[in-house]
Amino acid sequence: MRFPSRLFAALLAIAGASAWFVVSTVTMDEIPDPAIVAVAAIAALVFVSAFSGTPIRTRLANASRPDSASAFVGGALAWGGAPLIVLLARATDAPSGSESLFFTTAGWAIAGVVVACAVRRERPGPLHIAGALFATLGAAALLASWERPSSFSPFVKFPVQEIEMLAAGVVFAVGSLALLQASRRLGPRTALWLGIAGAALLGIVATTTTGIGDLGTYQRIWPQLTLLGAALASLSTGWLGVLSSDGLVRSASLLFIPPVAVATLSGLERVTGVYGVNPIIWPAALAGAAIVVAGVSVLWVVPRPGKRADEALSERRATAPFAGTNPLLLKVGAACALAASLAGAVSLALPAFASSVDGLLSNGEVFRASWTMAGAESAAGWLPLLVGLLALSAAWNGLTGPAREAPLTPVLVGLIGVAAYPVLVSTPLATWNRWIPADVQQAYGTEYARLVMYPVSDPIRLVALALACAACLAIALSTGRAIMHRATTHTESKETT
């Protein structure tokens, strides 16, 4: 087996992560959670071994013990421990599917970026962090648009379980780093095999504490368990491939995509009419998906600080330093971005929704309340700040980098955020809260409880958005001029030759 190319590995990882979420959701209450991990890992081991070229015995014979142990433990943590923590924290409907998907994909991606910050070799720059936050917002906006009223209200109904899911993300990232280290010495195929074997052993040991459950159930759900094994094989192979070639931050960025993939699946259902009416608010969901893809593109296009791409650009510009750039335009962009970020941060505390609820309690009494929701509880409320931060980071790259040229992608991504603002202005990120009686909130969307959320336009937020837009345009103009200048110079030199 040749290890997959970058693009194929990325697709494998995304498909595997999406499939794992979907299939584990339908399998989780059928057999004990540790048994799910054990069976899935054993099946994944079979899949990986089946596609492996060199016999594993030969490869293992050449592997050193510390490296093998590192791969084994890393895999046990990443592909055994982390999924098991999630399965233990989840029930089929609690936390809700949208929240579980958010915390086990975008949440794990953020956990990966946070863990990468602690490792010198993997440490991301401000642009990567801004891009990751941007993609997180996109995932949240997309999942909050799966239905209205939405069940997406992070840290409200099941905060402990959701924190456990985030902790699982940290376990996954730490395990991945151990695997990465082992993979550099052992090669990805050996590390992959050992890692999945570690996950299988962890699952088997954990199963001894809970029992395997009813054997008849295994007979009934074997197709799901086989799919789960295939999903784990796909995820682990793709993940390790991207991790080996591009590091933790970029591989983590792939985990922002599964919400888009799962929503696309729902879209296909709608088009084909397989499962009837689809409640997704498509304009907002598409805007969220666009933000996810845009945010991920920042993590892939912008090189890590000190990487070769910076050096290459520096060499290219050494012959004509700062040619075509406009430092004043870049400084104007930076100033606008700073002002946008500050105003955007302030606007998080300012009103974004006027909300009211009118519902019947289970004893027949009426509950009525009206309140204001802050910008932090709205998808659009975060856009001015995050676009401002993207532009600020891009301007910083331009002003302090060797080429005096800001990267174009982050500012174009910022402009996508600005364009998404009007679409996301009615998307709340918290529908449930802790103080409205649960029996009223449970009845949202029925004749027993009515929830209304009107978006409120706040001048400071709009000013922040305008400043963020101006910053992106100024930086894009500055970089555009430099690119044009370079193209003209290149053509002239060719003609001279």
Next chain:
Amino acid sequence: MKRLVMALLAVSLSFAVVASAGCQKKVDVTSGTRTICTYGEVISEDVDTIKVPADKAGGYRVAAVTRTCDRHRKLETLYAAAQLDITKNDLIAARAKLAQIVTSDGGFKRAQQQLEQIDAKKKPAPDTGGAQATTKPGTGSKPTTSAPGPAPVPSPGGTNPTGPVESLLRWAPTSLTGYAGTPPVLDATSMSRQYRPGATSKTASLVIAAEQFRDATSAKNALGSQVKTHYSRDASTVSVNGHSAYFGTDGRRFAVLSFTDGAVMVVVEMAQAPDQQAGLRDELVAVVKQLP
């Protein structure tokens, strides 16, 4: 500059926390009492909107008090007298009283109908206790006012059984020896009822759930996948009332006795202090013996 960007990130996240917690500090809630006549009229409304801290908002509500208003109380007395007149065959007196009632409330019980029968020279059947029992105030006869009748007491999932799910209630009687039942929680194909253990009971809680499946095989499969999986410890089989019931515990504090009856799966679950769940077997058997 890098530090500035990082600091901004930190500040904005702090803002987010403060904003989401702080801006909900005050909530406008409606609080008070609405008094409604048993015949549907709103008698009085003492309701105000007040600003309260969010964490206290859940305690404010508009309570509905139902009582019979003076007008309807008088009409009830008059109606009772009219029924007596009908029984005594004094239709002239009955007609006078019924006409008085209809003038005040055209939809009051069967007054209008009886009046029409008397005018058509027919003797109406007196509306005595039986009629009162079948025509509940506020539902059997329409009030004349435009105010809606008192709202039924709904709740998500429902507690008033209607339709096929009623048949599942036989698996969870209102009371069991040593236990007092609470209202059942019903869904389209399932029912559950929680019981309050008596003072001398050995158990901490008792819940009976029954679920209707497509066929007996599906019910058996559900028992295997839903019950045996979660209560896999101390497993054994018990024969109770002709049912082959599965006993198991979760190894912590819950124990179940579960069986299927055709396409219905019944689960009787008890809780006890940690690590004493295995001792609940006899108590569960005693409860299941009281079921069909």
